[in-house]
Amino acid sequence: MLKSTTATIVRKLQLVSGLDAEDVQALESLPISIRHAAAHDYVVHDGERPTQCCLLIEGYAIRVKYGSTGQRQILSIHIAGDIPDLHSLHLNVMDHNLITLSTCTLGFIAHDTLRDMNRRRPRLAEALWRDTLIDAAMFREWIFNVGQRPARARIAHLFLEMKYRLQLIGRCDGATFDLPMTQNEYGDALGLTSIHVNRILQELRREGLIAVNRQSVNILDEPRLAELAGFDRTYLHQNRNL
Amino acid sequence: MLKSTTATIVRKLQLVSGLDAEDVQALESLPISIRHAAAHDYVVHDGERPTQCCLLIEGYAIRVKYGSTGQRQILSIHIAGDIPDLHSLHLNVMDHNLITLSTCTLGFIAHDTLRDMNRRRPRLAEALWRDTLIDAAMFREWIFNVGQRPARARIAHLFLEMKYRLQLIGRCDGATFDLPMTQNEYGDALGLTSIHVNRILQELRREGLIAVNRQSVNILDEPRLAELAGFDRTYLHQNRNL
DNA sequence: CAGCATTCTTAACATAGGTAAGGATCGGGG
DNA sequence: CCCCGATCCTTACCTATGTTAAGAATGCTG
Numbered sequence: 202m203l204k205s206t207t208a209t210i211v212r213k214l215q216l217v218s219g220l221d222a223e224d225v226q227a228l229e230s231l232p233i234s235i236r237h238a239a240a241h242d243y244v245v246h247d248g249e250r251p252t253q254c255c256l257l258i259e260g261y262a263i264r265v266k267y268g269s270t271g272q273r274q275i276l277s278i279h280i281a282g283d284i285p286d287l288h289s290l291h292l293n294v295m296d297h298n299l300i301t302l303s304t305c306t307l308g309f310i311a312h313d314t315l316r317d318m319n320r321r322r323p324r325l326a327e328a329l330w331r332d333t334l335i336d337a338a339m340f341r342e343w344i345f346n347v348g349q350r351p352a353r354a355r356i357a358h359l360f361l362e363m364k365y366r367l368q369l370i371g372r373c374d375g376a377t378f379d380l381p382m383t384q385n386e387y388g389d390a391l392g393l394t395s396i397h398v399n400r401i402l403q404e405l406r407r408e409g410l411i412a413v414n415r416q417s418v419n420i421l422d423e424p425r426l427a428e429l430a431g432f433d434r435t436y437l438h439q440n441r442n443l
Numbered sequence: 444m445l446k447s448t449t450a451t452i453v454r455k456l457q458l459v460s461g462l463d464a465e466d467v468q469a470l471e472s473l474p475i476s477i478r479h480a481a482a483h484d485y486v487v488h489d490g491e492r493p494t495q496c497c498l499l500i501e502g503y504a505i506r507v508k509y510g511s512t513g514q515r516q517i518l519s520i521h522i523a524g525d526i527p528d529l530h531s532l533h534l535n536v537m538d539h540n541l542i543t544l545s546t547c548t549l550g551f552i553a554h555d556t557l558r559d560m561n562r563r564r565p566r567l568a569e570a571l572w573r574d575t576l577i578d579a580a581m582f583r584e585w586i587f588n589v590g591q592r593p594a595r596a597r598i599a600h601l602f603l604e605m606k607y608r609l610q611l612i613g614r615c616d617g618a619t620f621d622l623p624m625t626q627n628e629y630g631d632a633l634g635l636t637s638i639h640v641n642r643i644l645q646e647l648r649r650e651g652l653i654a655v656n657r658q659s660v661n662i663l664d665e666p667r668l669a670e671l672a673g674f675d676r677t678y679l680h681q682n683r684n685l
Numbered sequence: 686c687a688g689c690a691t692t693c694t695t696a697a698c699a700t701a702g703g704t705a706a707g708g709a710t711c712g713g714g715g
Numbered sequence: 716c717c718c719c720g721a722t723c724c725t726t727a728c729c730t731a732t733g734t735t736a737a738g739a740a741t742g743c744t745g
Contacts, residue, residue, distance in 0.1 A: 248677075266583065269673045272591040276583050288580075291573040294685060296580055296678040323562060330572050331533040333579065338530070338538055340582035341508065341518050348589040348634030349514040352702070383722065392590030397702055399724060415711095415722075431511045435490075436538040443536060594732075625692065639732055641694065657692075657741090 206233055206258050206308050209282035209370050216369060217335070218328035219441050227322050233308040238301045240381075244286075245299040251289040253309045257281055260305030261381055265389075266297045275390035277339060278302070278363065278382075282370045287333050290315055303381045335438045342436045347392045350431070352401050355391045357430035360411060360418055365434050376420040383415060448475055448500050448550050451524035451612050458611060459577070460570035461683050469564050473557075475550040480543045482623075486528075487541040493531040495551045499523055502547030503623055507631070508539045517632035519581060520544070520605065520624075524612045529575050532557055545623045577680045584678045589634045592673070594643050597633045599672035602653060602660055607676050618662040625657060 205211075207229050214220055220228075233256065238244065244255055244262065257279050264276040264285055276297060279285040285299050290312055319326035339362070346358050363380055367373040384402065385395040393401075405411050410426050412419040420426060435443075447453075449471050456462055462470075475498065480486065486497055486504065499521050506518040506527055518539060521527040527541050532554055561568035581604070588600050605622055609615040626644065627637040635643075647653050652668050654661040662668060677685075 264583075266587045268587070268591055274587045274590045276586055288576045291569060292576050292580065292680050293683070294677060294680070296680075297583060320565060326568075327533060330575070333572075334530045334534050334575060337575065337579040337582055338534065340579055340586060341506075341539060344518055344582060344585050344589060345508045345510070345516045347586060348516045349510055384724095385722080394703055395723085396704080396725090400702090403724085435536060438534050438536070438538075441535070627692080636733055637693085638695095638734080642732090645694080 205229065206235065206256070206306075207231070209258070210256060210284070213282040213370055214328045214332070217439055217441060218331050220328060221324065224322055224325045224328070227318055227325060231310055231318065232314060233310050236307045236309065238305045238307055240301055240303050240305075242301045242305075243298060244301060244305075244307065245289070245295055247295050247298045249295045250293050251286060251295065251312070253311045254284050254289060254315060255286050255299065256308040256310060257283045257285060258306040258308050261302035261379075262305060263300055263302055263386075263390075264297050265300055273389045274392070275386065277336070277343070278380075278390065280363075280366060280370065281372065284329075284332070287329060288336075302386070331438075338436045338438055352391070352393055352397055353404065354430050355393070356387065356398065356401055356405070357410070357426045358432055359387070359390065360413075360420060361423075361427060361430055361432045361434075362437070363418070364420060364423075365437055365439065369439055376423065378418055379416060380418045381416045447471065448477065448498070448548075449473070451500070452498060452526070455524040455612055456570045456574070459681055459683060460573050462570060463566065466564055466567045466570070469560055469567060473552055473560065475552050478549045478551065480547045480549055482543055482545050482547075484543045484547075485540060486543060486547075486549065487531070487537055489537050489540045491537045492535050493528060493537065493554070495553045496526050496532060496557060497528050497541065498550040498552060499525045499527060500548040500550050503544035503621075504547060505542055505544055505628075505632075506539050507542055515631045516634070517628065519578070519585070520622075520632065522605075522609060522612065523614065526571075526574070529571060530578075544628070573680075580678045580680055594633070594635055594639055595646065596672050597635070598629065598640065598643055598647070599652070599668045600674055601629070601632065602655075602662060603665075603669060603672055603674045603676075604679070605660070606662060606665075607679055607681065611681055618665065620660055621658060622660050623658045 211220070211225055211228055245251055247267070259281055262279045262285055264279070266274045266276060277285070286295070289295060319329065346355050350358060364373055364378060367378045372378060384398045387398045388395040391398070402413055410422050412421060453462070453467055453470055487493055489509070501523055504521045504527055506521070508516045508518060519527070528537070531537060561571065588597050592600060606615055606620060609620045614620060626640045629640045630637040633640070644655055652664050654663060
């Protein structure tokens with residue numbers, strides 16, 4: 202079952218920002234060069250000056266900042282339909298890395314092409330701008346998460362965010378979804394050590410809230426988890442009318 | 444000495460993104476309604492649906508998220524020339540609050556007016572988009588700061604960020620600049636308690652790195668402070684050619 | 686100038702989360 | 716099919732930061 206390379210992003214933008222037929226047409230006819238990447242491959246490096254953007258067609262990727270003393274902070278987790286380095290269209294230098302989490306299908310679109318499209322189709326340009334703004338909104342929530350919530354709530358919040366984002370693109374029907382992350386990586390995302398992540402995960406399992414393993418998450422008791430996390434999905438801005 | 448309401452933002456955008464004479468002209472002739480606000484006033488509320496953006500003409504403001512159990516996280520600190528709620532142009536609902544820190548001169552610009560300008564002047568639209576992207580870049584660094592750095596480095600990093608941003612708009616010549624924040628507010632910004640902020644500030648003072656009080660900061664030993672903080676200004680994207 | 690409310694400071698004590706180290710499992714390559 | 720490296724899990728102990736409390740500076744405001 203071969204899906205169009207743009208199917209997922211088209212679906213996302215349609216739901217989130219609204220596109221007319223011509224916009225969809227413009228997106229679908231964009232020249233994209235496909236590449237397959239292995240898990241834990243660099244897509245874009247910190248300090249680099251990209252001349253193209255990377256559409257995540259299939260798989261999972263993360264944005265990561267490294268510190269001088271080896272610390273590592275995951276800034277966001279990306280799924281199919283995302284363009285994690287869209288910002289490079291207007292920000293010349295990368296200030297972080299883009300790395301795959303799983304094997305991925307990537308589609309590269311030249312900056313020139315995108316700029317051209319934006320000029321021609323202001324509604325699409327707006328949708329892309331909006332996409333980067335939603336990115337920023339998720340960063341804000343991430344700051345709150347890391348700065349204010351205790352470890353349990355932090356982890357719970359991450360799972361719920363991923364659930365709603367995957368739901369939007371049709372990759373989570375019930376309560377289960379793929380998420381190929383190690384406990385170490387959860388730690389890097391949440392500002393915790395893998396040991397502590399492990400402690401908390403044990404607790405949450407014991408309490409019957411979730412089932413997690415290296416590749417997937419199953420949310421067993423969403424109401425209690427949402428309560429624990431203080432989760433409010435407004436910040437995801439998934440509905441353009443809301 | 445009366446300064447034009449747009450002088451600071453024009454200066455910033457010129458340095459950061461480059462504007463031609465017509466762009467400047469367009470900005471300067473924007474209809475703006477001025478309002479003065481007291482310190483600690485709400486400018487925009489979480490959950491609100493703004494129909495205008497707020498240009499910070501004079502003074503300091505913060506963006507803040509409140510948690511269900513009273514926690515408070517400051518997401519960013521804003522200075523003259525910033526439009527802290529520019530994102531509301533494409534994101535309908537506010538997911539946080541905008542609050543003044545000091546008495547402020549605010550300039551409100553209707554969304555319709557801005558959208559109109561963006562359509563007419565693509566370069567300006569690009570500069571504004573870029574401005575929101577720099578915002579996002581600062582959020583990323585803020586995540587790293589709160590997630591990875593120990594308290595000392597966290598505080599040091601905040602001071603250095605403010606220094607370079609104020610320098611750009613000409614409000615920090617030497618090593619001293621205004622920053623009207625209490626230790627409590629530093630805590631809310633950094634995910635620390637005011638008591639711990641106080642402890643660290645004492646240390647940094649004793650070691651001759653900084654002098655801080657309720658309204659201003661004096662960076663006494665920038666090299667050592669930058670070393671401590673692991674500060675690298677790239678993420679501020681202050682130079683369009685860089 | 687008095688008086689009240691912040692803010693700052695210090696101290697004693699408590700705990701969430703980090704560090705270190707080793708054993709148990711698991712999955713992919715030879 | 717078995718071995719090896721990577722995860723995962725567990726335990727014990729330690730430290731940065733939070734909590735509570737209370738007094739000393741400030742700085743408004745009347």
